Amino acid sequence: MPEQRRLYEDVTAQGHLIDSNILSSIMNGIVELDGEFEVLSLDIGRGNENPSKLTMRVFGRDEQHLYEILRSIHEHGVVPVHLENAHVEPAPADGVFPEGFYSTTNLETYIRIGGHWVHVEGTEMDLGIRVDEVTQTACGVPISQVRAGDRYVVGQAGLRVISQERPREKTAFEFMNSTVSSEKPKAQTIKQVASLIREVRDDGRKTIAVAGPAVIHTGAAEHLARLVNAGYVSVLFGGNAVATHDIEVALFGTSLGIDMKSGVPVPGGHEHHLRAINRIRAAGGIRDAVEKGVLASGLMYTLVKTGTPYILAGSIRDDGPLPDVITDVIEAQDAMRAWCREAGACIMLSTMLHSIATGNLLPASVTTVCVDINPAVVTKLADRGSLQTIGVVTDVGLFLKQLADELGC
Amino acid sequence: MPEQRRLYEDVTAQGHLIDSNILSSIMNGIVELDGEFEVLSLDIGRGNENPSKLTMRVFGRDEQHLYEILRSIHEHGVVPVHLENAHVEPAPADGVFPEGFYSTTNLETYIRIGGHWVHVEGTEMDLGIRVDEVTQTACGVPISQVRAGDRYVVGQAGLRVISQERPREKTAFEFMNSTVSSEKPKAQTIKQVASLIREVRDDGRKTIAVAGPAVIHTGAAEHLARLVNAGYVSVLFGGNAVATHDIEVALFGTSLGIDMKSGVPVPGGHEHHLRAINRIRAAGGIRDAVEKGVLASGLMYTLVKTGTPYILAGSIRDDGPLPDVITDVIEAQDAMRAWCREAGACIMLSTMLHSIATGNLLPASVTTVCVDINPAVVTKLADRGSLQTIGVVTDVGLFLKQLADELGC
Amino acid sequence: MPEQRRLYEDVTAQGHLIDSNILSSIMNGIVELDGEFEVLSLDIGRGNENPSKLTMRVFGRDEQHLYEILRSIHEHGVVPVHLENAHVEPAPADGVFPEGFYSTTNLETYIRIGGHWVHVEGTEMDLGIRVDEVTQTACGVPISQVRAGDRYVVGQAGLRVISQERPREKTAFEFMNSTVSSEKPKAQTIKQVASLIREVRDDGRKTIAVAGPAVIHTGAAEHLARLVNAGYVSVLFGGNAVATHDIEVALFGTSLGIDMKSGVPVPGGHEHHLRAINRIRAAGGIRDAVEKGVLASGLMYTLVKTGTPYILAGSIRDDGPLPDVITDVIEAQDAMRAWCREAGACIMLSTMLHSIATGNLLPASVTTVCVDINPAVVTKLADRGSLQTIGVVTDVGLFLKQLADELGC
Amino acid sequence: MPEQRRLYEDVTAQGHLIDSNILSSIMNGIVELDGEFEVLSLDIGRGNENPSKLTMRVFGRDEQHLYEILRSIHEHGVVPVHLENAHVEPAPADGVFPEGFYSTTNLETYIRIGGHWVHVEGTEMDLGIRVDEVTQTACGVPISQVRAGDRYVVGQAGLRVISQERPREKTAFEFMNSTVSSEKPKAQTIKQVASLIREVRDDGRKTIAVAGPAVIHTGAAEHLARLVNAGYVSVLFGGNAVATHDIEVALFGTSLGIDMKSGVPVPGGHEHHLRAINRIRAAGGIRDAVEKGVLASGLMYTLVKTGTPYILAGSIRDDGPLPDVITDVIEAQDAMRAWCREAGACIMLSTMLHSIATGNLLPASVTTVCVDINPAVVTKLADRGSLQTIGVVTDVGLFLKQLADELGC
Secondary structure (H helix, E strand, O other), rough: OOOOHHHHEEEEEEEOOOOOOOHHHHHHHHHHHEEEEEEEEEEEOOOOOOOOEEEEEEOOOOOHHHHHHHHHHHOOOOOEEEEEOEEEEEHHHHEEEOOOOOOOOEEEEEEEEOOOOEEEEOOOOOOOOEOOOOOOOEEEOOHHOOOOOOOEEEEOOEEEEEOOOOOOOOOOOHOOOOOOEEEEEEEEHHHHHHHHHHHHHOOOOOOEEEEOOOOHHOOOHHHHHHHHHHHHHHHEEHHHHHHHHHHHHHHHHHEEEEEEOOEEOOOOOHHHHHHHHHHHHHHHHHHHHHHHOOOOOOOHHHHHHHOOOOEEOOOOOOOOOOOEEEOOOHHHHHHHHHHHEEEEEEEEEEOHHHHHHHHHHHHOEEEEEEEEEOOOHHHHHOOOOOOOOOEEEOHHHHEEEEEEEOOOO | OOOOHEEEEEEEEEEEEOOOOOHHHHHHHHHHOOOOOEEEEEEHHHHOOEHHHHHEEEEEHHOOOHHHHHHHHHHOEEEEEOOOOOEEEEOOEEEEEEEEOOOOOOEEEEEEOOEEEEEEEEEOOOEEEEEOOOOOOEEEHHHHHOOOOOOEOOOOOEEEEEEOOOOOOOOOOHHHHOOOOOOOOHHHHHHHHHHHHHHHHHHHHEEEEEEHHHHHHHHHHHHHHHHHOOOOOEEEEEEEEHHHHHHHHHOOOOOOOOOOOOOOOOOHHHHHHHHHHHHHHHHHHHHHHHOOOOOOOOOHHHHHHOOOOOEEEOOOOOOOOOEEEOOEHHHHHHHHHHOOOOOEEEEEEEHHHHHHHHHHHHHOEEEEEEEEOHHHHHHHHHHHHOOOOOEEEHHHHHHHHHHHHHOOO | HHHHHHHEOOOOOOOEOOOHHHHHHHHHHHOOOEEEEEEEEEEEOOOOOEEEEEEEEEOOOHHHHHHHHHHHHEEEEEEEEEOOOOEEOOOOOOOOOOOOOOOOOOOEEEEEEEEEEEEEEEEOOOEEEEEEOOOEEEEEEOOHHHHOHOOOOOOHOOOOEEEEOOOOOOOOOOOOOOOOOOOOOOOHHHHHHHHHHHHHHHOOOOOOOOOOOHHHOOOOOOHHHHHHHHHHHOOOEEEEEOOOOOHHHHHHEOOEEEEHHHHHOOOOOHHHHHHHHHHHHHHHHHHHHHHHHOOOOOOHHHHHOOOOOOEEEEEOOOOOOOOOEEEEEHHHHHHHHHHHOOOOEEEEEEOOHHHHHHHHHHOOOOEEEEEEEOOHHHHHHHHHHOEEEEEEOOOOOHHHHHHHHHHOO | OHHHEEEEEEEEEEEOOOOOHHHHHHHHHHHHOOEEEEEOOOOOOOOOOEEEEEEEEEEOOOHHHHHHHHHHHHHOOEEEEOOOOEEEOOOOOEOOOOOOOOOOOOOOOEEEEEOEEEEEEEOOOOOOEEEEEEOOOEEEOOOHHHOOEEEEEEOOOOOEEEOOOOOOOOOOOHOOOOOOOOOOOHHHHHHHHHHHHHHHHHHHOOEEEOOHHHHHHHHHHHHHHEEEEEOOOOOEEOOOOOOHHHHHHHHHHOOOOEOOOOOOOOOOOOHHHHHHHHHHHHHHHHHHHHHHHOOOOHHHHHHHHHOOOOEEEEOOOOOOOOOOOEHHHHHHHHHHHHOOOOEEEEEHHHHHHHHHHHHHHOOOOOEEEEEEHHHHHHHHHHOOOOEEEEEEEHHHHHHHHHHHHHOOO
8 A cells, every 4th residue: 555545544623722732742642653644624713712623634554553643642632533333234135235325436445344444345436335244354346246135334434535646746647637638739648648558567567448449440450459569458448349340451451331541431331340240250259260360460360369358348339249249238347347456557549438437447546548539528537537537639540650659669 | 112112123225225216215115104214324325326325213113013114115125234133141150141141221122032022121220131032021130130041132133222212392301401500590490300209199100219318417307208298209218327317316306416406416416326226226126116106206207107118228337227227238229129110200319329229220211300419429320321310419408398398298 | 895805915934833822822913903814834843843834814804904913913923925016117119018027817906016005907817017106006908008118017026816716605606617518407507597697787787798600590599689678788799790690680581591480591592691791781880771771670680779789890701791890800809898897797609709709808707608519619718717607518599598588588 | 724614505405305316416516516515404205295305514615616516506406594694783882792792602603794704713702793894804802892883793694603523533532522530541641631732832833721729739830840841831821829829839838838848837837928929029020030039949930931921810819919910800811812812722720710711712622621620620611612621530739740751841
């Protein structure tokens, strides 16, 4: 757990804190034990008759350290703001949380069980927290996986959310965090995205690439394949369309019927995507098609050849679909969820549906770069609680080429 | 089959058509038998040495009538352009068309089997055509429903597509067909949409309403419910979101956490949608929740109370989902397909995903009104081959209110 | 000057403020004199050897009161952060500020001259501040009006900007301030805009309506005319287009060639706007055309008949233009500027160019409602420093009808 | 005049054209004289009692040739459809066309004066046609330049518009003409724009570049300057903003206050643009600033150094403006008009206002490339009658870099 996400307890004290020197005693007490504090509020009484009121966040290295500090300043009238254990109730049925269940954010979370703060495994938005009071463990569970009788947190008591702090050193993306605009110097942005994914790769962490069919239509598949070959992509998330059109290019030289060399529509080209799907269905799937030599180029080919996994999630607008597509959306979420929980970075490339779905599953701590030519898509993603989302409003085709050039791959 | 979609055969003739009076003989022959013709091309030879070439479409009332006309003009050297029967091959495996399969448009289609033109049942884009040569019948089949050994049309031979003609009388929507703009007089547009769906209802045909969550967020659910109550909506297509937020309004008074009375976010409101889902899961589903009195107002309530069917199709960005949601996307398509094949009109309300999916399934002859505040969504829909799509770029909230007012419901 | 925009001085103090009870002495001193304070920062020294540092904003009722308070707490080591007078230099030439000139915000501003705080007249973004040291007055001047030798503020010294505080009571628009979305309950929004402009009118303040041609094209001109008739619009800002198309409707029944009754293009209709301009030029201008009976209906007619002023500013994309259009853009700005300085509210209706231009001229304190179907326009306006801009992403045609209905006019 | 824009006369003939061999006689007559024809309509009488009706366009090399052909076929009952001279009336006042004036398109136009077809000089949309009957000349005149008593065409009689034909050989841009999409292969598009402007330069024709401030903000100014240096830009059209922000980069390293190296806002940076304007005003203008060494880099500097002209047109949203800006919009149009009439190509870069204004002034025959990240801007331009407008929906920053790379400059 990095320094900036230490365990804390919010405490409060009341009285003539300043003229009685209580405030300085409390502060001294914390500092002596090598703890830290942050004054959340200090209402100083106007005039002598009014007491002052302090609320302060006290940080410790771990639960034991925090406990020691709190015991030490207890004598100055300092009282923890929260004392309760989390409340827990059984799920009334399969797939149903107990009424009043606590719904998670995508931030790191602790719950208080038996007087102790227990880390909640599996950070994701809109989960319930299942508690095992015997082992004193807790984990986030999607509603579709609830089993009757399992015990879930209800209400807000005994909960601690560790807010996502901005790193203290100036980082690559700090400047872009709040703004989404096509009118920014582009060369810098690309350099910074490059160093982000290089850093993640070199640290041995994983980068998820979420790709929509525009990546294929704009001719950017080859540049994304360069990133895959160079090990910058740990897993590809997409749908039936991105894989189908990539395969259409490999088999027919067109994407959605547009010739990729000349940019003109090919007669009968609107059928190519369904023919491509049919050939892959005949081969038994994408991997089989690569093995049989039916599919010999493109992004999906590169993924298979490099052993890079991919998850294709179905949607009701799909033709076909390809045999590799997971047609049950809850199953598809579960497959994506596993990757999201261990991701180091995520690059979303011109797909609103898959990007929002992935954003829902990602912990807030994962830096996410969202590239789309439509500012509304980027704004929508940034609004959904993916705190570290960096919006880049640009042309995905030109972007991926320059990113791969920048990374020298 | 209306007059403007008669069966036809394209024929060709070559030679000194004009100075030998051949042309007039052919035309006379057709007209005498009460047939009609359209000159597709007439290349008149420059000078005397060059022959002329005619291509002409000859229309008959039915196959028999057409056959008689063709026999009659045969003597003037008139040759049918197409003579072949459709080629048919067996599907090599479940879920796989024979290579080279014919992929359908959403236009009415005939195929030639045993020298006869046979109507293809089930008009939809991107299907294969399954042929039963014994019963001389043909129908469109999605790739996911193909069974090994069934016989499918391959190639282009023996196929006839009946193009969607613009009705001759001036219709309500003629003016909007090619343009998509927010800068049009709105009062007229609303009047014309109103008369479209009134006409469809009064003719006993069915109107599909496809609705996204913006209908709920903008407070328009009550106005859509007015249309449901008045019988203007035969079935609702939507996803988990539209139903969930409607139920959130009913249970908590908020939509995505925004109070519907004041428009301000409610503390903790971002959890309401998951709580709403949980209560419906606890009740066993939307219909059960209505019966148990858990759900007592809103659009979904109105659908249940009026016995109006709804299809909720799942997506990977869903939370929950509600028990009524079909999570397998191919199953969901099949459920939607049944309604699409008998629809008289379709109104798409602020949802790109569900509108595109529905557009894929609709025959071209179904008049479709697509309402969205984003011109790009409307353009995208119009581009996908839904010929009768009328784009209305406007605010769905204000639109539905004025539409319901106009219809007096 | 309302309570929340009192004059203040930022002061600083350093030392063992807490354990020496200095902090409490300072606070007591201010409160005893009926002043108020806000702690801007309090860096409390960790351990005993480190001094603490306080920065505090001290508020007084007026300059005299503030001066008394500051003198009183001076004894505790409290030092004003800023002491300097504003620096002033002469303009080197007509139309040129002295290098290093202070460029204004659109917030209320004071400058220190001869030890006194002097209010700067004429709040607008991107002006210089001209100082008359004899009369101790200061006013904002656009660069185009600078005269050589006039004296202007340079640098940041001696400047005080009064930030725009959110009113303490909950206001109509508070909820919308930070968000721009088409997915909000619309009925509430319209109610609140209605009560804003009713309040402004009833207070005898002025409302500027800025209108683009979409108001005419969507058929909303009649609804805007209802607002004009009922006295809700004090002045109309627009360009050649809004007036031309309004007159085109009056003379030919079309707007940009589209028939306003049927919504269909009229043959030859694309010339109507130029014919309309020509007739008004022949008549000598809009007012003359009304007097001569050439123009007898529409928005411009209503403005003339009710004596409501209008300013039409030229643009390089204009055809014609109408004789009423001010073709010099700096002259047009000056004409608009006069109204902006005394406005109570501003409603911007579907015009990016005129809305941005007006936004540049408006003081930050003027509540501005920006209605456009394009979220990007609204975002762009909100980004340009018009703090009180309320974005309403909706269809201007339906919006104005419901607004006029709501106002009962 | 290229082959495909020959002079023509529409003629008509009626009767038993086919069985009387009249049709073949007419055709023979034309071909013998080396003329050409196009059958516009041929209504063939059904049965013997009904006459047929032919309308045909007859083309000649020039007026004399056409006259000979028409005289030759006259004997077969062929009658010109149009026989009248253009009607001409005096302008009633300065700045006013005669009522009923003919309003031009942007297509090449001829008028019939004294029985002869006279070419109209100055092709532009929405002009009147001034006729000098003595010299038998005609030219297009904007309404603002009309002088009382000058004679203008009224009505439709005696007018001939030469439609813009698609070149017969397949050209670079044919494929893009009707579609506007961000989802097209980008590398091809850039190659084709490159060959267009290379061809125009190498032919000694002129390319207009119309640029908005996004060119500067995205860091693309250096790439546009590369095009200027290599002679690909004959003139730059823009406004106060593009020049101001370019100069801001040169003087302060920021564009709209954003540091161009790091992409982060610089403290006080929002004032830089006004400071930049002030320095240029102090220097006397952009050219003076370059001479004095005040301005030593950037796009404007490159224009001055290479002697490339620029036209900066004012707008009401301008700050300042720079002394080089033409603040009267009609004057600015006149300055732009001169260049538009002799342009070979036009590249519009991320500016709606200036692009529309330029589009209004360009003849339809000028190939225009419109680059914008916003599809709505591109659609709007394509809708305004600029027939040869090629929309490229992409990021102008990345586009200009790759274009300059492609051109090797």
